[in-house]
Amino acid sequence: xxxxxxxxxxxxxxxxxxxxxxxxxxxxxxxxxxSVVLNQFGDLxxxxxxxxxxxxxxxxxxxxxxxxxxxxxxxRARVETAIKRGEGR
Amino acid sequence: MNNKxxxxxxxxxxxxxxxxxxxxxxxxxxxxxxxxxxxxxxxVAAMNIKGLTVNASSLFDTHLPLIEHARNHVVRKIQTDYMxxxxxxxxxxxxxxxxxxxxxxxxxxxxxxxxxxxxxxAFIAAPASDSMxxxxxxxxxxxxxxxxxAFPDAxxxxxxxxxxxxxxxxxxxxxxxxxxxxxxxxxxxxxxxPSGIVSGTTKITRDPIGLIMARDAARVIQHSGLLKDGFSxxxxxxxxxxxxxxxxxxxxxxxxxxxxxxxxGITGYMVDMLNAGCFESLLDVQCFxxxxxxxxxxxxxxxxxxATHYASPSARSAVVDxxxxxxxxxxxxxTGFNVNVHTDSNxxxxxxxxxxxxxxxxxxxxxxxxxxxxxxxxxxxxxxxxISTPGKDIDVLVTQKGIAVNPRNKELGQRLKEAGLPVxxxxxxxxxxxxxxxxxxxxxxxxxxxxxxxxxxxxxxxTIYSVPDTL
Amino acid sequence: MRRSMxxxxxxxxxxxxxxxxxxxxxxxxxxEDAVSPSEKDAARILVRNAIQIMKFENCEVIxxxxxxxxxxxxxxxxEIVPLKPDLIMPPxxxxxxxxxxxxxxxxxxxxxxxxxxxxxxxxxLIETALGVENAFQIATASSRVSALFLGGEDLTADLxxxxxxxxxEIDYARKRLVCAARAAGIDVYDTPxxxxxxxxxxxxxxxxxxxxxxxxxxxxxxxxxxxxxEVFSPSQKDIDYAYxxxxxxxxxxxxxRGAIALHGKMIDAPIVARAKQTIAMAEELSxxxxxxxx
Numbered sequence: 001x002x003x004x005x006x007x008x009x010x011x012x013x014x015x016x017x018x019x020x021x022x023x024x025x026x027x028x029x030x031x032x033x034x035s036v037v038l039n040q041f042g043d044l045x046x047x048x049x050x051x052x053x054x055x056x057x058x059x060x061x062x063x064x065x066x067x068x069x070x071x072x073x074x075x076r077a078r079v080e081t082a083i084k085r086g087e088g089r
Numbered sequence: 090m091n092n093k094x095x096x097x098x099x100x101x102x103x104x105x106x107x108x109x110x111x112x113x114x115x116x117x118x119x120x121x122x123x124x125x126x127x128x129x130x131x132x133v134a135a136m137n138i139k140g141l142t143v144n145a146s147s148l149f150d151t152h153l154p155l156i157e158h159a160r161n162h163v164v165r166k167i168q169t170d171y172m173x174x175x176x177x178x179x180x181x182x183x184x185x186x187x188x189x190x191x192x193x194x195x196x197x198x199x200x201x202x203x204x205x206x207x208x209x210x211a212f213i214a215a216p217a218s219d220s221m222x223x224x225x226x227x228x229x230x231x232x233x234x235x236x237x238x239a240f241p242d243a244x245x246x247x248x249x250x251x252x253x254x255x256x257x258x259x260x261x262x263x264x265x266x267x268x269x270x271x272x273x274x275x276x277x278x279x280x281x282x283p284s285g286i287v288s289g290t291t292k293i294t295r296d297p298i299g300l301i302m303a304r305d306a307a308r309v310i311q312h313s314g315l316l317k318d319g320f321s322x323x324x325x326x327x328x329x330x331x332x333x334x335x336x337x338x339x340x341x342x343x344x345x346x347x348x349x350x351x352x353x354g355i356t357g358y359m360v361d362m363l364n365a366g367c368f369e370s371l372l373d374v375q376c377f378x379x380x381x382x383x384x385x386x387x388x389x390x391x392x393x394x395x396a397t398h399y400a401s402p403s404a405r406s407a408v409v410d411x412x413x414x415x416x417x418x419x420x421x422x423x424t425g426f427n428v429n430v431h432t433d434s435n436x437x438x439x440x441x442x443x444x445x446x447x448x449x450x451x452x453x454x455x456x457x458x459x460x461x462x463x464x465x466x467x468x469x470x471x472x473x474x475x476i477s478t479p480g481k482d483i484d485v486l487v488t489q490k491g492i493a494v495n496p497r498n499k500e501l502g503q504r505l506k507e508a509g510l511p512v513x514x515x516x517x518x519x520x521x522x523x524x525x526x527x528x529x530x531x532x533x534x535x536x537x538x539x540x541x542x543x544x545x546x547x548x549x550x551x552t553i554y555s556v557p558d559t560l
Numbered sequence: 561m562r563r564s565m566x567x568x569x570x571x572x573x574x575x576x577x578x579x580x581x582x583x584x585x586x587x588x589x590x591x592e593d594a595v596s597p598s599e600k601d602a603a604r605i606l607v608r609n610a611i612q613i614m615k616f617e618n619c620e621v622i623x624x625x626x627x628x629x630x631x632x633x634x635x636x637x638x639e640i641v642p643l644k645p646d647l648i649m650p651p652x653x654x655x656x657x658x659x660x661x662x663x664x665x666x667x668x669x670x671x672x673x674x675x676x677x678x679x680x681x682x683x684x685l686i687e688t689a690l691g692v693e694n695a696f697q698i699a700t701a702s703s704r705v706s707a708l709f710l711g712g713e714d715l716t717a718d719l720x721x722x723x724x725x726x727x728x729e730i731d732y733a734r735k736r737l738v739c740a741a742r743a744a745g746i747d748v749y750d751t752p753x754x755x756x757x758x759x760x761x762x763x764x765x766x767x768x769x770x771x772x773x774x775x776x777x778x779x780x781x782x783x784x785x786x787x788x789x790e791v792f793s794p795s796q797k798d799i800d801y802a803y804x805x806x807x808x809x810x811x812x813x814x815x816x817r818g819a820i821a822l823h824g825k826m827i828d829a830p831i832v833a834r835a836k837q838t839i840a841m842a843e844e845l846s847x848x849x850x851x852x853x854x
Contacts, residue, residue, distance in 0.1 A: 036464060039532055040434065040532070071527075071613075072613070073613035074606065
């Protein structure tokens with residue numbers, strides 16, 4: 001299980017990138033998504049974020065996503081980076 | 090009378106007899122630097138005139154006050170060939186009661202001439218005019234070059250008012266629109282902002298993907314069988330389209346091909362091609378940059394043409410009828426090769442056909458250059474959000490990951506394959522794009538129709554619906 | 561084919577996702593100079609995902625890791641080697657021991673992740689005076705070494721001179737590296753031409769590199785890739801000549817002749833070898849549907 005102990009961010013708001021911000025949370029997972037392709041890919045983006053949190057066994061986190069059309073593999077990379085930056089040992 | 094000069098714009102409007110419910114018209118040669126449309130509409134609003142139809146060949150962000158006039162019922166209906174994003178967005182949100190009528194640069198003059206969209210008062214912004222209304226776009230501090238789109242207005246409107254910031258003595262040397270069509274002339278301080286008049290879209294792209302597509306586009310033309318002496322060509326003003334012109338020029342010079350004419354939408358790149366001997370002449374319906382303005386002014390081989398001459402389907406003939414190759418853009422293209430240039434992928438209006446449908450319909454080879462996807466949105470879709478140009482008129486799509494040829498054009502497909510070009514089925518391109526981006530969710534259409542897409546023959550090609558507030 | 565190599569900054573998704581469409585024969589995903597220290601972790605993960613997910617069809621994938629004197633190089637290899645990139649490019653390689661250090665760590669990882677030994681090759685980046693002097697040593701330090709790569713910018717800093725467009729100051733280094741690489745039987749790549757606004761001089765620079773015997777050339781600007789490909793592709797003349805050579809050999813064999821002459825020149829083994837390479841390249845190019853002087 002990975003515990004997010006501090007605020008961590010990864011990625012940028014440049015085109016085709018995604019800015020990910022993680023913060024500690026008491027009660028479970030709370031994901032907020034802003035995206036330039038929200039209508040077309042909002043569901044897919046959410047699914048990918050949830051998958052990554054599950055993969056790293058993060059049960060409690062506040063997640064903010066500002067997406068600029070990032071592909072799946074980029075979203076995964078940025079979420080993973082944020083998790084690793086925010087985790088407590 | 091020995092001059093038609095009226096002291097104020099208001100006076101001119103009063104003399105023209107403009108009343109509620111009439112139609113006024115404007116050309117768009119001053120582009121985003123135009124002051125005239127706003128100036129006239131402000132005056133009209135102050136005069137308490139209501140319910141007008143505005144027939145403007147194109148609308149830019151600077152014309153945003155038009156929406157306010159619509160809210161105040163000064164304007165009832167808009168007819169145009171192109172609408173930029175800021176205005177388009179509001180239209181898509183349903184701000185107008187009546188649907189916008191989108192036509193094309195060839196369809197607009199045709200409809201005016203056939204009496205389908207009659208004009209009561211035409212306002213002609215003119216960079217130079219004499220006291221009797223002989224006017225041109227070639228000189229003056231606000232010079233814009235060709236006044237192509239203004240001709241049908243001048244020649245068919247019931248009343249014509251020329252507005253200039255450069256009154257010259259009679260008779261004007263080298264006029265474009267003769268005084269025989271003009272009722273009144275008004276002098277103002279400035280008809281527009283010079284830096285907004287000539288567009289910033291005339292640098293060739295430095296984007297490496299754009300350059301790769303441009304190079305492939307030039308190769309498609311090279312192997313199409315059309316690139317020989319007498320060749321004619323038109324390209325868009327977007328970065329990759331212009332870059333294709335540059336690569337084409339290199340090929341034409343190397344193979345010593347002498348073309349007949351370049352058409353458009355003229356930029357400095359086309360002028361370079363003319364001066365390098367690639368073409369005998371340029372036929373110019375609109376100047377995009379200062380190089381084009383300078384050239385049309387000084388080179389007799391660079392000729393101004395009216396919108397009717399350019400592309401009207403009801404003229405006895407138009408230049409597009411003789412066009413070999415045209416390079417165009419697209420926001421979307423579907424597996425049937427239908428192209429959307431009116432809306433973005435969310436359905437917001439941010440464009441219009443311009444000359445898209447006209448050139449695609451008549452050119453022997455109509456080519457779309459577009460990247461496979463733009464910020465996670467694939468260019469190739471199942472079905473376009475709006476049909477701007479029907480698939481039967483599009484021959485080939487050039488992307489950075491392959492070239493799709495319309496199955497209707499078997500000969501072209503054969504030639505390009507033999508030349509070793511990366512020809513790919515359009516459905517395959519869609520798969521490749523979606524393989525990277527994922528499959529986008531299909532969007533729901535909003536409830537209200539907000540605009541009609543009227544094809545050059547006056548048939549209804551498509552209807553654009555509002556974009557729901559919460560999607 | 562190894563005509564062109566293009567550097568792509570490892571932390572910029574926009575550029576990486578289009579990497580294989582830029583026409584380069586190889587892309588170098590850069591974790592070193594293009595990435596700031598605070599983003600090394602992010603770049604590593606992004607590049608790992610990119611290699612895994614994006615097919616990078618028709619180009620070799622090279623990853624430039626951080627240098628041996630940094631704290632990052634081992635993490636870079638930990639993350640990247642399992643994905644089997646074609647080559648690893650370690651910067652600032654000065655001697656054989658440097659190469660051997662990287663070699664053994666990669667071997668450990670290959671073993672750990674069940675990869676066959678020697679799967680991942682290495683292309684040492686030589687950009688110091690010591691590295692240049694030790695070029696042959698480096699080239700033969702391990703069977704993993706697949707090519708040498710010259711880094712002109714950092715080299716001139718080490719040489720204490722200015723990097724110029726004409727490149728006189730790196731001439732010795734260029735020639736030495738070509739010699740060392742060929743002596744070791746491996747490929748060798750020239751340094752990038754770094755004036756991204758000069759789309760003309762790249763031809764001169766690339767022609768010069770070709771004339772010295774370089775296999776190909778790297779670039780930091782996508783716009784230079786086409787020029788490099790053009791210069792390092794055989795021209796129609798070269799191809800025609802190569803076919804003539806092979807035809808002359810075949811005829812001579814049939815007629816039982818020993819010494820063969822073509823256009824007044826003796827055809828010996830090196831000429832035949834070069835002709836075979838040219839034909840191989842021409843065939844690969846025609847499969848790709850492109851080439852020089854189209």
